[in-house]
Amino acid sequence: MAKSAIVIGSGIAGIASAIRLANRGYTVSVFEANSYPGGKLSEISLGEYRFDAGPSLFTLPHLVDELFELSGLNPKDYFEYVQLDETCRYFYADGSRLTAWYDKEKLASEFEEQLGESRKNILAALDNSALLYKHLAPLFLEKSLNKVSTWLSPDALSAYGKLNRFDFNRTMNQANQKRFDNPKTAQLFNRYATYNGSDPYQTPATLNIIPHLEFGIGAYFPKGGMHAITNSLYSLALDLGVNFYFDTKVQKIVVHKGAAKGIDTNMGFHKADKVVCNMDMVAAYKNLLKDQHQPKRLLNQPKSSSALIFYWGIKKEFKQLGLHNIFFSEDYKTEFQHIFKKGSIYKDPTVYVNITSVHNASDAPEGCQNWFTMINVPNNQGQDWDYLIQYAKKAIIKKLSKELGEDIEPLIEVEDILDPRLIEAKTSSVAGALYGNSSNNKFSAFLRHPNFSKRIKDLYFCGGSVHPGGGIPLCLSSAKLVDELMN
Numbered sequence: 474m475a476k477s478a479i480v481i482g483s484g485i486a487g488i489a490s491a492i493r494l495a496n497r498g499y500t501v502s503v504f505e506a507n508s509y510p511g512g513k514l515s516e517i518s519l520g521e522y523r524f525d526a527g528p529s530l531f532t533l534p535h536l537v538d539e540l541f542e543l544s545g546l547n548p549k550d551y552f553e554y555v556q557l558d559e560t561c562r563y564f565y566a567d568g569s570r571l572t573a574w575y576d577k578e579k580l581a582s583e584f585e586e587q588l589g590e591s592r593k594n595i596l597a598a599l600d601n602s603a604l605l606y607k608h609l610a611p612l613f614l615e616k617s618l619n620k621v622s623t624w625l626s627p628d629a630l631s632a633y634g635k636l637n638r639f640d641f642n643r644t645m646n647q648a649n650q651k652r653f654d655n656p657k658t659a660q661l662f663n664r665y666a667t668y669n670g671s672d673p674y675q676t677p678a679t680l681n682i683i684p685h686l687e688f689g690i691g692a693y694f695p696k697g698g699m700h701a702i703t704n705s706l707y708s709l710a711l712d713l714g715v716n717f718y719f720d721t722k723v724q725k726i727v728v729h730k731g732a733a734k735g736i737d738t739n740m741g742f743h744k745a746d747k748v749v750c751n752m753d754m755v756a757a758y759k760n761l762l763k764d765q766h767q768p769k770r771l772l773n774q775p776k777s778s779s780a781l782i783f784y785w786g787i788k789k790e791f792k793q794l795g796l797h798n799i800f801f802s803e804d805y806k807t808e809f810q811h812i813f814k815k816g817s818i819y820k821d822p823t824v825y826v827n828i829t830s831v832h833n834a835s836d837a838p839e840g841c842q843n844w845f846t847m848i849n850v851p852n853n854q855g856q857d858w859d860y861l862i863q864y865a866k867k868a869i870i871k872k873l874s875k876e877l878g879e880d881i882e883p884l885i886e887v888e889d890i891l892d893p894r895l896i897e898a899k900t901s902s903v904a905g906a907l908y909g910n911s912s913n914n915k916f917s918a919f920l921r922h923p924n925f926s927k928r929i930k931d932l933y934f935c936g937g938s939v940h941p942g943g944g945i946p947l948c949l950s951s952a953k954l955v956d957e958l959m960n
């Protein structure tokens with residue numbers, strides 16, 4: 474008889490797990506609380522404007538491609554993307570501007586011309602990031618940290634000899650202030666802490682590994698926008714015979730004699746040989762595994778930051794803006810103190826504007842742009858979000874209007890808002906955290922839940938709240954690790 478597997482949640486890691494299980498010969502059923510697949514990686518439409526609802530930066534596309542290859546298909550027939558020459562446009566409050574390029578030499582020249590930063594410093598920072606990636610990615614991103622074999626592998630043995638190069642003992646900001654001459658360059662490189670919802674003034678300098686994703690491997694844009702990732706993988710899963718049950722919230726993971734036996738939903742009990750949980754693991758323990766042992770230390774880790782997003786249809790085209798744009802705060806340190814210490818929003822927040830219509834013209838009417846306007850905010854601790862949203866909106870409009878030399882408020886013709894409460898309500902991500910736990914201390918990587926349950930046989934975990942962490946590539950890696958654990 475065919476083996477059966479259940480996946481709880483159709484986030485990107487849930488869909489990837491379902492594809493991998495189907496390829497292993499399992500009959501797979503995915504149960505999803507929402508009426509649509511993709512979780513955070515979804516889209517919304519407002520009139521004639523289309524927006525990617527959550528993620529906007531796409532890195533490590535081979536992790537999507539390999540799901541097609543594994544299924545015996547050519548990824549290019551299903552999913553297309555382009556590599557970005559220009560990765561981001563930066564705007565500083567004092568009027569400095571900088572365009573970040575994938576081409577290292579061009580990037581170094583840009584830093585030299587715009588910020589007076591020496592080329593040597595930039596190239597050395599990129600080399601350092603590449604070295605961290607070379608030695609740490611095979612261990613921390615591509616293997617289970619809970620297997621002895623990981624620590625005895627050739628990758629581990631080669632890393633042991635370089636421990637002092639991995640910069641665990643100072644913060645990202647300390648390393649960047651020391652490395653660069655211009656504090657604005659340090660600010661730009663500090664920004665990479667936010668790629669996993671952390672604070673550059675607390676997170677270890679080891680996270681200087683992150684720029685390598687963009688500058689060493691590349692930033693990409695999927696044809697049709699980020700939602701094309703969900704669409705293409707969802708179609709692949711359907712083609713492989715995966716059954717999706719939408720609007721079906723899982724109520725319990727049924728455990729018998731120390732092994733997962735299936736799940737309960739409002740339609741009753743569903744039996745399975747393997748259960749893969751893609752929902753936030755804290756919410757899963759609290760709601761679906763209530764009567765099981767609770768791994769308190771892992772459950773109580775501080776959560777990553779969240780986001781406040783204004784989806785704005787703008788009835789004008791701003792040619793000085795690209796796909797990714799950052800308008801920096803004048804005081805980055807105080808901004809992060811507000812996010813991580815005060816649980817509030819700084820009066821001069823760093824504003825990220827993502828405009829997919831720059832590449833995908835049909836995302837906005839002619840002569841208009843779809844602005845996904847986001848600031849990093851604390852996760853939800855019961856703040857007065859209705860007040861904070863209005864406060865932030867005023868600050869963002871003031872900042873962007875000043876930078877762009879025009880009052881943008883009258884140009885906003887449609888608006889929708891996503892805040893930490895809604896992120897939690899829509900995806901069950903505890904406190905609306907974008908990436909599960911924060912990585913604000915050097916032990917964080919070891920304090921993420923493994924991709925399997927140590928106490929319950931046949932129960933596995935994937936997605937942004939477990940090892941190796943949040944972000945699309947890491948979620949796809951988590952699904953790969955679940956797959957490998959089934960060997």
Ligand SMILES: Cc1cc2nc3c(=O)[nH]c(=O)nc-3n(C[C@H](O)[C@H](O)[C@H](O)COP(=O)(O)OP(=O)(O)OC[C@H]3O[C@@H](n4cnc5c(N)ncnc54)[C@H](O)[C@@H]3O)c2cc1C
Nearest residue numbers: 482484485486506512513528529530723752936937944945
């Ligand atoms: C605003 C924003 C910006 C981001 N920017 C980026 C970016 O630029 N680049 C990047 O790589 N990443 C980014 N991320 C992070 C990225 O979106 C996530 O890491 C990734 O999408 C999480 O996928 P996941 O598989 O963990 O599942 P999720 O997307 O969290 O989905 C979990 C699914 O489980 C379902 N579920 C929960 N409970 C149950 C239940 N009881 N029964 C059934 N189903 C249930 C939920 O409905 C949901 O569909 C961003 C996230 C947000 C919100």
